[in-house]
Amino acid sequence: MEPALLSPAHYKFFHIPVALFAVLIPLVGTAAFVFIMKRRLDPMLTAAPDSRWDRILGRVIKVLKIWLAQWRQPRYMTAGVLHIIIFAGFLILSVRSTTLVFLGFWDGFVFPGFGGAAGHVYAVLKDYAATAVLLACCVAAVRRGIFKPERYAVPKRYGKDHTGEAVFVLALIATLMISESLFEASLVAAQIQQLQPAEFLAPGSLAWIFRNMLVDTPITQLQSLHIGAYFVHDITFFFFLCFLPLGKHFHVITSLFNVFFMRLERGNIKPVLHGVADDQLDDLESFGVKQYQDFTWKHVLDFYSCADCGRCSDHCPANAVKRPLSPRFISIKGRDYAFNHFPLLGADQTKDDEYRLIGDVYDEDEIWSCTTCGACEQECPLGIEYIDKIVDLRRGMVEDGNVPQSLQKPLRALEKRGNPWGKVEKKRSAWVKAVAEECPVKLLEKGAEAETLYFVDSISSYDDRMQEIAQATAKTLDAAGVDFGILGKDEKDSGHDVRRFGEEMLFQDLRAQNTDAILESGARQIVTADPHAYNCLKNDYDGLPPVRHISEVLLEKIKKGVLKLSAANGDGKVYTYHDPCYLGRHNSLYEAPRKLLDAISGLERVEMLQNRDRSFCCGGGGLMLFYEPEEEQRMGVLRVQMAAAAGANVIVTACPFCLVNMEDAIKVAGMEGKLEAIDLCELVDRHTVA
Amino acid sequence: MAQLFAYILHKDGELDDSAMELLAAAKKIDAGANPTAIVAGAPDGLDDVCNKAAAGYSEVWKVASDALAYPDAEITRKILVNILPADGIVLLSHEHFAMDLAPGLSVKLDSAFAADVVDIEGADGDTLKLVRQAYGGAVSAHVDCDASAGAVLTLRPGVFAAEDVSAGGTVVDKSGEAGDTATARKFIEIVEAEAGDVDITKSEVLVSVGRGVEDEDNIEVAFDLAKAMGADVSCSRPIVDAKWMAKARQVGTSGQTVKPKVYLACGISGSFQHMGGIKGNPFIVAINKNAKAPIFQVADVGIVADILEFLPDLTEKIEEA
Amino acid sequence: MEILVCVKRVPDTSENEIELNSAGNDIERDDLVYSVNEWDNYAVEEALQIVDKAGGSVTVVTVGDDESEEVLRREMAMGADKGILLSDDAFEGADGRGIATILKAAVDQGSYDLILTGAQADDGAAQVGGMLAAMLDVPYASLVNKIDVNGDKITVGREIEGGNQEMHEIALPCVLSIQTGINEPRYVGIRGIRKVASVEIPTLGAGDLGLDAGAVAAKVKRLDYFLPDMGEGAEMLEGDTDEIIEKLIEMLKAKGGLK
16 A cells, blocks of 8 residues: 655655655764764863762662652742653653654654554654643743743843743744654645545644644645655754753753762762862862862763753842852853863863963852852752852862951961850850859860760850850750760861861861860760751761750650640740751751740741741851851841741741841841740740759 | 150141140150250241240251151151261150151161050159050050160150140251251152041041941931041941941951040940951940940940930030030 | 061960960960961062062061961961071060061071061061161161052052051162051961971071170060059949930040040
């Protein structure tokens, strides 16, 4: 039986077999693609090392969850659903598109495993997939082109608007869907006209609609349409393939790998150089990222993978208060650097040794503006990391001596005295005097022994207001029957933010001193009420006894009935809990503090809109207290406004830095009397039943 | 006792406030001293200045030189070396001119040097008994200065109280002894600070406002008071954050470090970040409506009051006085 | 351009109360930490910036004991090419004049186009730079907050009252004392200090410098330290507003707070 229409494999155009083109196009397209990918790989091959081949199972799980199941997409419902449709459609249609490429010169080609019944099921599936993708593209194009959600906007200093590229790619995808459907529909329409058995088209699908439109079209025209649609699809397909690595749609290719290699744990900081042990750091020529090739290959892959979706910046507190930092553009600028300096045609444009990324690609203030809160990484749908890059850039600046004066003072004081204010070591335990009668605090520096070490850290030790947190912590520990002591003058700053501000060697000095003191104290567990200390001891230190946050300890004691809390006094106050970044996002400790609050019976608690892993940074702790960023507003002010919007009049934190920032913000926002801030320990202390 | 000299600063035909303070200081070295004032400058109008100096000093040496059209320390040093006796005791006011002039002068005269003297307890033979401060005024020290071969002392402005005296002194013209005034350092010009740009780090008296001011419109109560006192206005961080004042006016670890003599903290709670910017142990007056504000622990004098009510009252009383 | 920067190790007194020792003749130094004098640090940064533009080298020198080597290393970690420690028992107790004399002897052993000092130190008298210039018979400018190099001449700005700047043209060689704020000194990290930890720093004594003890004998001697009378905490003014204001005005007058 004659086929209803000549397939591309047999069709001749002015006596020339079009199959020739059907062979040539994939050959040329694939060659171009391989060439482009090679150029894209070049900067990754010369980049710094990165250890990402460990824990394969964990990585596969990440791929299944974050890549395949698109786990983070629905955090933005509309965009997320659209993306899931397009992503799933792509996965489904990849088989069909590949099949089409072969059909151009291989009549009757069937993708292995897609013959018979499976082929028919797949045919229905892909018809609907193409239809859904087309619809999703239309909605997405309207969204991007007409409604223009705020987060896609490109501020002037970062260059031109990216809408054009986005809409162009949507148009390419739509073209693929339409041409594929037309190719199919024209054949089916011809089959129907010639009363041949026709391929079943899924009712309501794009191909089905086209078939219905084409059913009366003359055969000659259907033949032209069939061949035309084929080549439109073929050319678009290979154009699209080569276009992907030229812009933000590179993520279509890289996301799988980016997610596979993404960071598996949080709260930690990458080593200065993968493969170099701490005791060999002195031998390194240079520290941190100063030039592009100092980034690790994974970080270059991050740059390539950025889909420009703007979710990171949408949740970046620094961006929200108009600090000169937008994580999205950390990636975009990093990607553009690679594109420009490793051009597709022409030699690599490597820079001389004096060249610095800081000042050219990134600004000093941009890099110092980050509070390392982790909101960006939490949000990124394809696992791009920012904190390690920021810290690496800071390491480079620190070594170059390029550190703001406002940070030099506390850093020097930390070096000399182990606290950022340069206060005398022996006053580190001065806060215990005020509680000496109620609960004598053991000083392990003097040889006393205790089961539990309370690691206070600098701010709760020295700051007048924050000493109250230390005092409340001591009292609640005492009430809970915990045998505890403090290191006193032997305790140094944990160095948490010293490390995150790029002064790695100073951090390691502090870590060594604390580690010695802690091990020498003989304590069998460590408890802290400062999430920065908690994160640091837990994730930056090695070989310490187990570290717990005070909320975990107190909750356990309440459950055991050792610690009893009185009921709320019915004063009508409404409480809300603010998740400190280093307790929540970096350590997933969301529930214990909430359960502690709920253990106070009758306490009315509400949630802010941005809670748990979407908590909004208070303004930053540690050295960030000393840094003076350019900003239009304080993060804390936005945060207390969120608390007020939730209907709360008490904001409970579990971090001394949060408390500093919140109390300040309440005053700046003029909300005294309407809103108050309190630390979790202080609240528990008030409700402790003797 | 060796002869005492006082180097007189003057500007636009007027004596500097320190001119008569040096006289008071000389009397503390030796109550019976009749120090000689040295008035150097361009010839034009110099006689008038000499006469003003002669109102307090019994003898005034006039040194007129065209080279001193601008009072340049290097030229002045050359002149002084020529006219001063080797064992004289020279007093100057401790500010930028003397800092430029005096240390080198003491070397050229081969005499002892003591800077920024805050008190003089007298002389024991050729030994001058002086008091100096160190570590930003946190501690003072008794200092012995061997003036047997002469001495150059710079005295902190404002601490030696000038007394009303009428000496009706004589003016001696020493211009002829000035000698060669060529130096390898040439004065070019004065670059004026930008108008309205207050450098609070140099202010001696600061009226500093904090959150207690509550609203931008209330800032003027501080400016009114500062105007009445002859002070400058500074502030704490929240005021700058609120963009009510320029960053240049912020006192604190993240702002300016100031070293005033008197610091009026108005509605400032006194965080360590703020207090960290205050050096030189000034006299701190704290006005705050919160009696428990930590500022009261570090202030010398505390007043519990609402600054929005208190400051206007204070301004009024100062203006009346 | 060959630049010598004179630096000094001083107690870092910024955050902690200064207390007297039990004998009352010195401040309590047990709990003190030391660092390079802040003004000197600006001077070294300025020297480094000049050399960055005009070429040459930076040498840092200090008079002190072995512990003073620490500040030389810190400044070398900043980028100074060479350090010289001037140390001798005979130098102990030297006054500013004595320090200037020792430094002059060291300067004479080298060949420097520009010598920088800090304008002052918290425990000093802002004197050494001016004295050194006079001894060397070269021009001097104090409180310098701007330097422009043009050939064998430099243009400097001196910080005078009201934030104004006194501009001079000075022929090299000369001595300048540097005011804070002239630049933003770079940060010196632990890593930088470790890198220069083993660099040899020559130590010169009185003999090496051709000085005898008499040359540095002090004419000005500090006898003690004592606490100026300050009182404890705030004296709270109470009473009605008029009384308070009256008392306050009196106090302000006494302290120089009213003009």
